[in-house]
Amino acid sequence: MNNQKLTMKKIKFATVWLAGCSGCHMSFLDMDEWLIELANYIDVVYSPVGCDLKEYPVGVDVCLVEGGVANQDNLELIREVRAKTKTLISFGDCAVTANVPGMRNMLGGAEPVLKRSYLELGDVTPQLPNEPGIVPELLDRVLPVHEVVSVDIFMPGCPPDAARIRATIEPLLKGEQPKMEGRAMIKFG
Amino acid sequence: MSVRTLTINNIPVAVEEGKTILEAAKEADIHIPTLCHLDGVSDVGACRLCLVEVENINKLLPACVTQVTEEMVVHTNTPKLQEYRRMAVELIFAEGNHVCAICVANGNCELQDAAIQVGMDHTRFPYRFPERGVDVSHPQFGIDHNRCILCTRCVRVCDEIEGAHVWDVAQRGENCYIASGLSQPWGEVDACTSCGKCVDACPTGAIFRQGTTSAEKERDRAKLEFVVNARSKQEWTR
Numbered sequence: 001m002n003n004q005k006l007t008m009k010k011i012k013f014a015t016v017w018l019a020g021c022s023g024c025h026m027s028f029l030d031m032d033e034w035l036i037e038l039a040n041y042i043d044v045v046y047s048p049v050g051c052d053l054k055e056y057p058v059g060v061d062v063c064l065v066e067g068g069v070a071n072q073d074n075l076e077l078i079r080e081v082r083a084k085t086k087t088l089i090s091f092g093d094c095a096v097t098a099n100v101p102g103m104r105n106m107l108g109g110a111e112p113v114l115k116r117s118y119l120e121l122g123d124v125t126p127q128l129p130n131e132p133g134i135v136p137e138l139l140d141r142v143l144p145v146h147e148v149v150s151v152d153i154f155m156p157g158c159p160p161d162a163a164r165i166r167a168t169i170e171p172l173l174k175g176e177q178p179k180m181e182g183r184a185m186i187k188f189g
Numbered sequence: 190m191s192v193r194t195l196t197i198n199n200i201p202v203a204v205e206e207g208k209t210i211l212e213a214a215k216e217a218d219i220h221i222p223t224l225c226h227l228d229g230v231s232d233v234g235a236c237r238l239c240l241v242e243v244e245n246i247n248k249l250l251p252a253c254v255t256q257v258t259e260e261m262v263v264h265t266n267t268p269k270l271q272e273y274r275r276m277a278v279e280l281i282f283a284e285g286n287h288v289c290a291i292c293v294a295n296g297n298c299e300l301q302d303a304a305i306q307v308g309m310d311h312t313r314f315p316y317r318f319p320e321r322g323v324d325v326s327h328p329q330f331g332i333d334h335n336r337c338i339l340c341t342r343c344v345r346v347c348d349e350i351e352g353a354h355v356w357d358v359a360q361r362g363e364n365c366y367i368a369s370g371l372s373q374p375w376g377e378v379d380a381c382t383s384c385g386k387c388v389d390a391c392p393t394g395a396i397f398r399q400g401t402t403s404a405e406k407e408r409d410r411a412k413l414e415f416v417v418n419a420r421s422k423q424e425w426t427r
């Protein structure tokens with residue numbers, strides 16, 4: 001059986017981490033021994049937890065996107081990801097709703113947020129971060145991924161648990177679509 | 190007592206005159222999703238989740254506030270209704286600030302349940318991120334307007350069951366909010382008896398007991414039912 005798996009064409013698989021806490025990626029690693037099984041089916045071509053490549057390659061089959069779109073870097077990366085990926089999955093509440101990172105939106109714009117965090121609450125040498133080209137500019141609002149690019153599958157949850165991640169990915173390995181329905185597959189928070 | 194006969198999803202139903210479509214459906218074991226409806230208090234038709242189609246009427250009607258009529262032909266689960274229901278839930282999520290991950294009601298929330306029921310895995314409407322307040326001036330309870338869906342259950346339990354009438358709806362449109370007393374801090378409203386009925390009635394994490402943190406809110410809905418039955422049916426024990 002393993003020989004058959006190994007000769008099968010592997011799926012090009014990626015994960016990206018935008019404005020989120022990395023909890024969704026930790027939950028991904030929580031799939032434990034199934035990751036070893038999964039490795040038979042996928043080539044991890046880009047991922048903060050599974051690959052060292054720094055450039056997002058072309059022709060990616062499936063990509064899990066954790067996090068909302070909060071700064072210029074996130075914006076550029078998600079556009080590149082969309083252009084080079086067949087099935088883009090909004091992975092977790094920050095990607096699906098903007099969630100906790102999006103709570104800064106209630107302060108209205110990047111400027112009041114920066115002033116509050118770096119000037120009003122800065123105990124020593126309060127100053128605004130300014131390193132063009134190195135520190136990415138904040139967008140005025142943190143956006144859920146689908147408000148920026150089109151998304152194919154939504155997997156809410158903070159984080160989605162390992163069982164739900166597996167139930168979402170497994171059908172894709174066989175060229176089928178997961179059914180995101182019912183209490184087992186839809187869970188915000 | 191005169192009886193009305195109608196069909197709901199092609200099932201013949203006979204109910205007393207004056208009953209609503211929601212009550213008739215319940216008698217026939219047909220489930221219609223609801224959110225603002227609460228057993229024991231009046232209905233107001235605030236959430237639009239219970240919308241149904243009635244043949245020969247070209248608009249959708251809220252089942253909780255529409256009385257049955259003779260030979261009415263009702264459909265409760267057409268593709269059109271499924272789409273509108275999902276939109277209603279999406280709009281509720283997009284309107285407020287529902288950050289489930291850090292909500293007292295996470296995992297025990299009727300809005301989350303509604304999302305699951307209508308199959309909402311994301312909202313297609315842009316989130317508004319309104320600026321809303323939190324009032325913890327009451328010694329035991331708090332209200333977080335970010336999570337309020339304006340169902341007015343709190344208004345109705347407090348007025349109709351407790352008889353204190355602490356709550357009202359203030360303003361209109363996007364500025365609408367639930368106000369305590371004469372729009373005072375809750376803790377300053379003498380009429381409040383601190384009975385906690387509004388905590389039990391609130392479907393989300395908007396009204397909560399202080400000291401409750403993420404996913405810890407419990408509500409004793411059976412208590413409300415008990416009080417209502419005690420009064421209307423003289424059932425004094427539970």
Ligand code: SF4
Nearest residue numbers: 347381382384385387
């Ligand atoms: S605690 Fe009781 S009296 Fe006070 S606002 Fe809530 S329902 Fe009304």
Ligand code: SF4
Nearest residue numbers: 337338340341343391
């Ligand atoms: S506070 Fe709760 S019960 Fe009152 S209107 Fe808002 S969501 Fe409904």
Ligand code: FES
Nearest residue numbers: 234236237239253
């Ligand atoms: S339950 Fe009928 S409108 Fe809310």
